[in-house]
Amino acid sequence: MSAQAATKSFGAAQVLKGVDLEVHRGEVVAIIGPSGSGKTTLIRTLNAMETVDGGEVLYRGEPVGYRKTAGGTYVPARDTVVAEQRQHIGMVFQQFNLFPHKTVLENVTFAVVELGKLNRATARERGLELLGKVGLAEHAAKYPHQLSGGQQQRVAIARALAMSPEVVLFDEPTSALDPELVDEVLAVMAELAAEGLTMVIVTHEMRFAEQVADWVVFMEDGRIGEQGPAERIFSEPANVRTRTFLDRVK
Numbered sequence: 001m002s003a004q005a006a007t008k009s010f011g012a013a014q015v016l017k018g019v020d021l022e023v024h025r026g027e028v029v030a031i032i033g034p035s036g037s038g039k040t041t042l043i044r045t046l047n048a049m050e051t052v053d054g055g056e057v058l059y060r061g062e063p064v065g066y067r068k069t070a071g072g073t074y075v076p077a078r079d080t081v082v083a084e085q086r087q088h089i090g091m092v093f094q095q096f097n098l099f100p101h102k103t104v105l106e107n108v109t110f111a112v113v114e115l116g117k118l119n120r121a122t123a124r125e126r127g128l129e130l131l132g133k134v135g136l137a138e139h140a141a142k143y144p145h146q147l148s149g150g151q152q153q154r155v156a157i158a159r160a161l162a163m164s165p166e167v168v169l170f171d172e173p174t175s176a177l178d179p180e181l182v183d184e185v186l187a188v189m190a191e192l193a194a195e196g197l198t199m200v201i202v203t204h205e206m207r208f209a210e211q212v213a214d215w216v217v218f219m220e221d222g223r224i225g226e227q228g229p230a231e232r233i234f235s236e237p238a239n240v241r242t243r244t245f246l247d248r249v250k
């Protein structure tokens with residue numbers, strides 16, 4: 001998927017000022033940069049949590065969050081088009097966003113059953129398999145509040161995987177966690193990356209980005225200040241502001 005000259009304003013404030021980004025299949029893209037630079041807004045445009053107001057975000061050649069009218073123009077789509085696109089573009093949020101009144105297993109299987117992707121028995125089997133993958137099989141019958149933040153986030157990851165998405169977006173997945181719970185979530189993400197899942201990750205975890213990302217995007221003030229292979233960005237950033245940022249946070 002890609003963004004081309006993507007812009008987004010909230011009222012008078014332009015938060016994305018023309019962003020070009022390519023996400024290649026099987027790659028891990030880390031989006032880094034100072035607070036307020038537009039990282040979260042950018043990742044949210046990739047599955048139509050926000051729609052761009054200029055340029056475009058494309059998935060399989062189709063604009064994300066829009067549908068084509070009979071007249072051939074694109075209008076914002078909040079309905080079936082977006083629901084269909086989100087089946088392929090999963091998302092994991094900073095605050096987990098689990099359903100509090102559903103069990104862990106139900107959180108994972110709810111959407112696939114509701115959308116008729118899998119029957120209940122198969123969804124259950126698949127859900128348990130995914131919970132096993134994130135190390136939580138024995139917690140399937142519990143409710144989110146009975147789990148630690150790190151465990152809840154791992155449930156959210158299993159939920160995102162349930163739909164067998166092509167891409168999974170992670171918006172600061174460890175920012176809300178106590179420091180001792182961060183590593184268990186990063187370990188699951190590193191494993192998914194090693195398996196070849198396409199991932200886009202907004203993160204402040206620089207060591208993780210350096211080790212796991214293929215491509216790093218440095219955002220500053222609504223623009224991409226610099227992007228390139230992780231190895232290069234972390235060893236010899238071309239942009240002095242990338243260097244300053246990395247010196248500050250590493």
Ligand code: ADP
Nearest residue numbers: 010013015033034035036037038039040041042
């Ligand atoms: P980052 O993720 O890099 O911290 P954000 O994308 O969250 O940056 O925010 C970029 C800017 O857009 C900030 O100034 C923020 O206050 C503003 N912003 C983000 N979302 C909204 C919104 N829904 N309404 C108004 N302003 C917003």
